[in-house]
Amino acid sequence: MPEKDAIHARPGMLLTAVPFAAALKMAVLEIAGPRVIAKVPYDAKLVGNPETGVIHGGVITALLDNACGIAVAGATGMPGTFATLDLRIDYMKPATPGEDIFAFAECYKVTRNIAFARGTAYQGDRDDPIATCAAAFMLATKSALGANLAPKRAAP
Amino acid sequence: MTAGARPGSEGEKRDLDALLGGIAFCRFLGIVAERRDGELALVLPFAQHLVGNPILPAIHGGVIGALLETTAIAQLVFELGGTKLPKPVDINIDFLRSGRPVDTFARARITKLGRRVVNVHAEAWQDTNAKPIAALRGHFLVSSEANAPA
Numbered sequence: 001m002p003e004k005d006a007i008h009a010r011p012g013m014l015l016t017a018v019p020f021a022a023a024l025k026m027a028v029l030e031i032a033g034p035r036v037i038a039k040v041p042y043d044a045k046l047v048g049n050p051e052t053g054v055i056h057g058g059v060i061t062a063l064l065d066n067a068c069g070i071a072v073a074g075a076t077g078m079p080g081t082f083a084t085l086d087l088r089i090d091y092m093k094p095a096t097p098g099e100d101i102f103a104f105a106e107c108y109k110v111t112r113n114i115a116f117a118r119g120t121a122y123q124g125d126r127d128d129p130i131a132t133c134a135a136a137f138m139l140a141t142k143s144a145l146g147a148n149l150a151p152k153r154a155a156p
Numbered sequence: 157m158t159a160g161a162r163p164g165s166e167g168e169k170r171d172l173d174a175l176l177g178g179i180a181f182c183r184f185l186g187i188v189a190e191r192r193d194g195e196l197a198l199v200l201p202f203a204q205h206l207v208g209n210p211i212l213p214a215i216h217g218g219v220i221g222a223l224l225e226t227t228a229i230a231q232l233v234f235e236l237g238g239t240k241l242p243k244p245v246d247i248n249i250d251f252l253r254s255g256r257p258v259d260t261f262a263r264a265r266i267t268k269l270g271r272r273v274v275n276v277h278a279e280a281w282q283d284t285n286a287k288p289i290a291a292l293r294g295h296f297l298v299s300s301e302a303n304a305p306a
Contacts, residue, residue: 056181058222
């Protein structure tokens, strides 16, 4: 699927097509169908607590949201035609300052309208996560525009 | 009592700006405090590096999540005081509308204040707060010293 490859699916690539992912230096490490591993390297500008040096929860939110999105693209072969409906994140423990953050995400169910994904953010050991997430995505937003972004229909 | 429900003073705005300015990731995103219609809100001015979908274009969901989480934390520091930042336990974000490439505003309120855990709601909007683009519900651990009477 060249379309999918063009947007997401090359391991090792930086997500340069997504400006915020590029700003975080987010990279895809592995992708296999509906499963993906992505990474955000540690950076002092990502710190959310100046006292402890722990990375801001928003970085983990962005990484998990993006990784789940790539997993949905991998599962459906429809990159860019879905929107995150909701995202739940459980924070297990603070990220260790100075260490890169990884995310494993998988899309485990696709229905006609919705795809479900879950993910884990971790540093050394995936079985000792810093956070887990569950997300639902709305599929086939065909116009490639958010409903509130589509041009207004002309009055008849 | 919430920051959103009472007029924020200039002093309170300065305190919030100092808090936000001390957090590297908030500086990276560009989050600042603003008095708006007599209320205090956090503002995320639009910037190109915040985009998640360049085709629409739309702001990255992680950016909106980070804004909402920051708003919740700022609200807790604002109301409870204390020297330690509250720790997120879990958050649930509903994405209601695409975040257009314009400035985004957010405010939060404490739904339930427990001794150790606080439940917080936060909302983000662009044109009008009657049309939120995202909402957060979350639990945060607060240190017991933060809740002790001054």
